[in-house]
Amino acid sequence: MHLPIQSFQTFDIRFPTSLELDGSDAMNPDPDYSAAYVVLSDGECEGHGFAFTIGRGNDIQTAAIRALEPYVLGQDVSDLGAVYKQMVYDSQLRWLGPEKGVMHMAISAVVNALWDLKAKREGKPLWRLLAEMSPEELVDLVDFRYIGDELTPEEALEILRRAEPGRAERIEKLLETGYPAYTTSPGWLGYDDEKLRRLCKEALDDGFGQIKLKVGADLDDDIRRMRIAREVCGEGFPIAIDANQRWDVGAAIHWIKALSPYSPHWVEEPTSPDDVLGHATIARAIAPIPVATGEHVQNRVIFKQLLQTRAISYLQLDAARVAGVNENIAILLLAAKFGVPVCPHAGGVGLCELVQHLSMFDYVSVTGTMENRVIEYVDHLHEHFTDPVVVENGVYRAPVAPGFSAEMRPESIAAHVFPDGPVWRES
């Protein structure tokens, strides 16, 4: 059943998205969405995982994944709590972080690939595999180091035990109704007003209950774009805005106040993801407009402080920046303790595929609610996955295929390998 891992392959996969200005925002004008990709095999099943990057440097990220091979290849990986901690605690590799940036994202790719493999072996989608684990098993997956002042194993157990009643009913409900999505597709900065208006209307027609606009490059443009979106969507419809770290604290407050007549549902990444106190200052100044962040938050220690200072009203975990499923369980538990809803970051390559599992696990086994929670949805690059997300009428359908939905089609991998795949040779 738990065979040692027999192969460990990595791929530098890049999509030439900069040609279309999909994904353009105030900080990232020309991303080439990329995956530093790993495939593990135990001889029977494969596990797929990746770190998401936006182009240059994806080779470095791939090399960092390869550095973790000794923790996996030829190893018994049946205890995923133990394997995860061994990688994070490697004292020499830890120096390159600690627990942040390239090396930490590499751990996320490997940890997530191991979970993909485990879920396939057990014949379940990952969300259901997690949702059916006992509170004790889940707590064993978490590294409580540096968060013990806010969350002890005992408190984590208590949160999970409180959610045990009703798990079966919530699994049924999820399979029936899905999980609410919101769409960022209308809001990229590179689009003109007509395209914005058309895409807002399409989002409404498609049944989405929330949209998001990128902001932060030019205030007059943002006021005009926000007015257009508000006109199309109507009063009261949730329109979030996302500055992608463009501002300093003072500029953030100034800019958000200028947009406040259009009632942003939340303001995302107003400043540096490292600036906990800056986020808290902004949150106090712009209240009651809520602050959201997380896609660039490096680990559970920064999330802990964002929660301690009440800096964020929405926590936007990322599936592949912190150390994968295990660290995200810690983050879900911290958010639950502070009563802050988790609305994951997605988009990029395959991030929608991954985060749906985490939100669904949160609903079934951690918080027991979908209220005031949405998963980001961006409608590109899903065709490259063997089990792509299904978003209908503004909800993510619950995945039923075994695994973490992380597997890219072999022909997509072959076509987009950088720099020698046909897509890149031709460009």
Place this chain on the structure above:
Amino acid sequence: MHLPIQSFQTFDIRFPTSLELDGSDAMNPDPDYSAAYVVLSDGECEGHGFAFTIGRGNDIQTAAIRALEPYVLGQDVSDLGAVYKQMVYDSQLRWLGPEKGVMHMAISAVVNALWDLKAKREGKPLWRLLAEMSPEELVDLVDFRYIGDELTPEEALEILRRAEPGRAERIEKLLETGYPAYTTSPGWLGYDDEKLRRLCKEALDDGFGQIKLKVGADLDDDIRRMRIAREVCGEGFPIAIDANQRWDVGAAIHWIKALSPYSPHWVEEPTSPDDVLGHATIARAIAPIPVATGEHVQNRVIFKQLLQTRAISYLQLDAARVAGVNENIAILLLAAKFGVPVCPHAGGVGLCELVQHLSMFDYVSVTGTMENRVIEYVDHLHEHFTDPVVVENGVYRAPVAPGFSAEMRPESIAAHVFPDGPVWRES
């Protein structure tokens, strides 16, 4: 004068220090001190720079440095403020941080190599090159993004202008008296009591005014080692302790209180370098024992918050973890604004060589004082440098050779290249 850069070479250099237990602490039991090393040439002079790592992963770090080649090779690099910001603002590479971990350390190596080259071209040691720049030139080197709420360019100018009178006298004084050092050599965890006692005595005999002990592996051992050091050094002699991030907040407070009868001069890295609020909580609980940190602080944004919360009484900048000289000027200015003394982290490979220049610049042109300030000194691996530090009677002598003292001997590079250099082929 400002020729374009004509060559860009990288080397993965590692020293097998784990064999001797030099450098062993509570988190890093077996480091192989390493340098991801870069050599630039403009055809006349060379600039050397490096990121310090402790072994595994030095290849990844070296690859990250190579990714910056397009910003340097064939480029006019006469404006070091501009080149530094171009590298930090590369939107695709930024995704791998932002401004943290492997990619940020890579920028430090390249920025520092450019400064080494510039100082050699101008025939001055780096500290003196910086000390003789105008306040306006210095401010142009700084990226104020994300620190503008605490330090504006105008405030930075004011700090630097206030220090202008007396610069010439302070340069003379520095050349005459040097800058105070402290030594960590007695305190590594791998040493037995007899070696500790002997090395403490040697430190006193060598004229050091402060020593430091590694702690955090075992409390009873630490109490005994601290008692021995106190016996040898006498009441009132500054003995700092360093936990290298070993503790959670609660454990830190408990442990430090148990060691408080031996009056630690400061407590270094009590917990995660990311935990600003944790440091602040510890600082309040253990007062008046001061907290120090910095060697793993990823960038100026975290330092800003450590200062805002009064979490640290000593700021321990690192020459090669943040983005090199430029970001360290920002950090020196922030520390000056908050009145917190800077006592740099050193040791490793070549870090003593680098930080001496930053402290001496701070003395001449930023704070104008050496009071309550010391530079860490560890007595290994200096023999591999062409202009090694000179520490005599407990002070760093001011370097007089042109450059940043960053250049390793060619025969040392050749011998220690990993994995094909003779040192590694034989082991």
